[in-house]
Amino acid sequence: MKILVCISKTPDTTAKIAFTDNNTKFSEAGVQFIINPYDEWYALVRALELKETQGATVHLITVGGADTEAVIRKALALGGDEAFRVNADSHDSFYIASQIAAVAQQEQYDLIFTGKETIDYNGSSVGGMLAELLGLPFVSIASKLDVNGTTATLVREIEGGEETVEVTLPLALSAQKGMAEARIPNMRGIMAARTKPLKVVEPVAAEHLTSVVSFELPPAKAGVKLIAADQVEELARLLHEEAKVF
Amino acid sequence: MSVIIFADQFQGKVKKSALEAVQYGAKIAQQLGVPAIAIAVGEVGAAELSALGQYGASKVLHVADARLNEPEAGATTKLIAEAVAKENASVIVFSHNFAGRSIAPQLSAKLKAGFVAGAIGLPDTTAGFVVKKNVFSGKAFANVSIGTDKKIVSVMPNSFSPVAGEGSAAVEAFAAGLTDADFRIKSLKVETVSGEVPLTEAEIVVSGGRGLKGPEHWGIVEDLAHTLGAATACSRPVADSGWRPHHEHVGQTGFTVRPNLYIAIGISGAIQHLAGVNGSKTIVVINKDPEAPFFKAADYGIVGDAFEVVPKLTEAVKKYKGN
Numbered sequence A: 001m002k003i004l005v006c007i008s009k010t011p012d013t014t015a016k017i018a019f020t021d022n023n024t025k026f027s028e029a030g031v032q033f034i035i036n037p038y039d040e041w042y043a044l045v046r047a048l049e050l051k052e053t054q055g056a057t058v059h060l061i062t063v064g065g066a067d068t069e070a071v072i073r074k075a076l077a078l079g080g081d082e083a084f085r086v087n088a089d090s091h092d093s094f095y096i097a098s099q100i101a102a103v104a105q106q107e108q109y110d111l112i113f114t115g116k117e118t119i120d121y122n123g124s125s126v127g128g129m130l131a132e133l134l135g136l137p138f139v140s141i142a143s144k145l146d147v148n149g150t151t152a153t154l155v156r157e158i159e160g161g162e163e164t165v166e167v168t169l170p171l172a173l174s175a176q177k178g179m180a181e182a183r184i185p186n187m188r189g190i191m192a193a194r195t196k197p198l199k200v201v202e203p204v205a206a207e208h209l210t211s212v213v214s215f216e217l218p219p220a221k222a223g224v225k226l227i228a229a230d231q232v233e234e235l236a237r238l239l240h241e242e243a244k245v246f
Numbered sequence B: 001m002s003v004i005i006f007a008d009q010f011q012g013k014v015k016k017s018a019l020e021a022v023q024y025g026a027k028i029a030q031q032l033g034v035p036a037i038a039i040a041v042g043e044v045g046a047a048e049l050s051a052l053g054q055y056g057a058s059k060v061l062h063v064a065d066a067r068l069n070e071p072e073a074g075a076t077t078k079l080i081a082e083a084v085a086k087e088n089a090s091v092i093v094f095s096h097n098f099a100g101r102s103i104a105p106q107l108s109a110k111l112k113a114g115f116v117a118g119a120i121g122l123p124d125t126t127a128g129f130v131v132k133k134n135v136f137s138g139k140a141f142a143n144v145s146i147g148t149d150k151k152i153v154s155v156m157p158n159s160f161s162p163v164a165g166e167g168s169a170a171v172e173a174f175a176a177g178l179t180d181a182d183f184r185i186k187s188l189k190v191e192t193v194s195g196e197v198p199l200t201e202a203e204i205v206v207s208g209g210r211g212l213k214g215p216e217h218w219g220i221v222e223d224l225a226h227t228l229g230a231a232t233a234c235s236r237p238v239a240d241s242g243w244r245p246h247h248e249h250v251g252q253t254g255f256t257v258r259p260n261l262y263i264a265i266g267i268s269g270a271i272q273h274l275a276g277v278n279g280s281k282t283i284v285v286i287n288k289d290p291e292a293p294f295f296k297a298a299d300y301g302i303v304g305d306a307f308e309v310v311p312k313l314t315e316a317v318k319k320y321k322g323n
């Protein structure tokens, strides 16, 4: 089995969110970057489990500049076999999906994983676009995946419940909580990652369908109205009469 | 030209998040001076569909194919693309719910139509087409411009409360050219938690954290939620410890919710938790530690012991509900 895991570089979850250049650019000053948690904790780890239990080659791919290499090396340290970096900087999901599709067309994967969404642009789009570009079925927001021969069984989230589905490989999916447990790379993995292949490929021609015009921060809260612990009825009154929320 | 809205249903009822999408799409249609056309798939009654007129749809295309009761993503993408061609649609609207997250990106790639996922405002069409969306998991917003002729927008659930007005829509059977080969994802089983309010659609959410000490203490959370008709949620360590199911985990690495009222009980308010809930209109925090960071993000707060405060709050709410 040949597996591709799409890896995105995102700011650490505690990063201060600020913008520069007249609110058109995310300020990277002092920001630590991590592998997008959905890509790492669920997609990558489940791919590695499949490799361990049934044998598979796990490729990684990211679309980004040279500054994404630390993140991709960490994914290699966790157990990926080799990685591609498409040398382009973009925030347009269609452009990114087009780049990944070009590599996937040559490599012919049985399974392509993305995370449910990235925690920075929250697009939740690349997986579905990629599936369409490659003509693959797409199972979104999957919390479980088992593979038996060429048949995959998945559990996906739906409004108010879950659906169990069956699909014949090849297939693309987006992974979320439940699919696997996060892992920490060990020393051997970190050493091995240094010499694993990381191929840099130049982007293919593709369109940008969207662009960010500007960023905004949410307005600050007016401040909390504290109610004494022995005046709980007053809280109910305020919620009913002032906030009118029930 | 027209605006097409995917109105997805569950067990024969149009989802609340879909009603919101229909109303949002109808407002865009009004802005552009074109009709708003809804499209529904699967087995759903004509009355339920014509009622979409109350949310601004003038017509509903219906593909009454039982195989689409849980909309198979590939087949649904294909049939919406056919509807877009037939109705010459320039804007296609989805809810940013589970179905929308699956179908909208596929449609975007198929039509090469720019897609903004999780819109929280109506598009600005004065110069181009610019939509505001959540980024950094709710810690900021981005105004995103779609540069293509056809545009796709998915609406973040609970960003606009749907309000029913007057009107009824003409329901028209839509014969999509689907073949068996279009159904590649086979649905084996659908399990629903009956009677529960789906978390992402809930108007009120009652959420518990590690301060509740153990799963055996969730009764007070459930009682309050039940009294308010609310959904229950939890912080990440609570789900990770198996005290509550994973689908209740809210925050940066869980679900994003935007209810009218979010009640946080025994949750400290870590930045990753706040990210998923700070779009809530009113936030109430109950925590015994006056220094808990959540108070800074709250509208109302009680510094006190959850085990004493929460049952009292439930009783106090019941008095209003009784009237």
Ligand SMILES: Cc1cc2nc3c(=O)[nH]c(=O)nc-3n(C[C@H](O)[C@H](O)[C@H](O)COP(=O)(O)OP(=O)(O)OC[C@H]3O[C@@H](n4cnc5c(N)ncnc54)[C@H](O)[C@@H]3O)c2cc1C
Residues within 6 Å of the ligand: A013, A037, B208, B209, B210, B211, B212, B234, B235, B236, B237, B238, B249, B250, B251, B252, B253, B254, B265, B266, B267, B268, B269, B270, B271, B272, B273, B276, B286, B287, B288, B289, B292, B304, B305, B306, B307
């Ligand atoms: C990469 C990353 C991603 C993360 N993503 C998420 C996420 O998506 N969602 C999330 O929630 N967390 C997330 N976290 C974890 C987050 O940092 C916090 O650890 C977590 O939110 C804390 O949960 P808590 O508030 O329930 O527990 P604690 O921080 O332990 O807080 C418990 C609170 O309960 C109060 N308390 C105790 N007893 C009582 C009582 N009797 N009555 C009233 N109050 C009481 C305490 O004062 C305290 O404030 C993430 C962390 C990382 C590193």
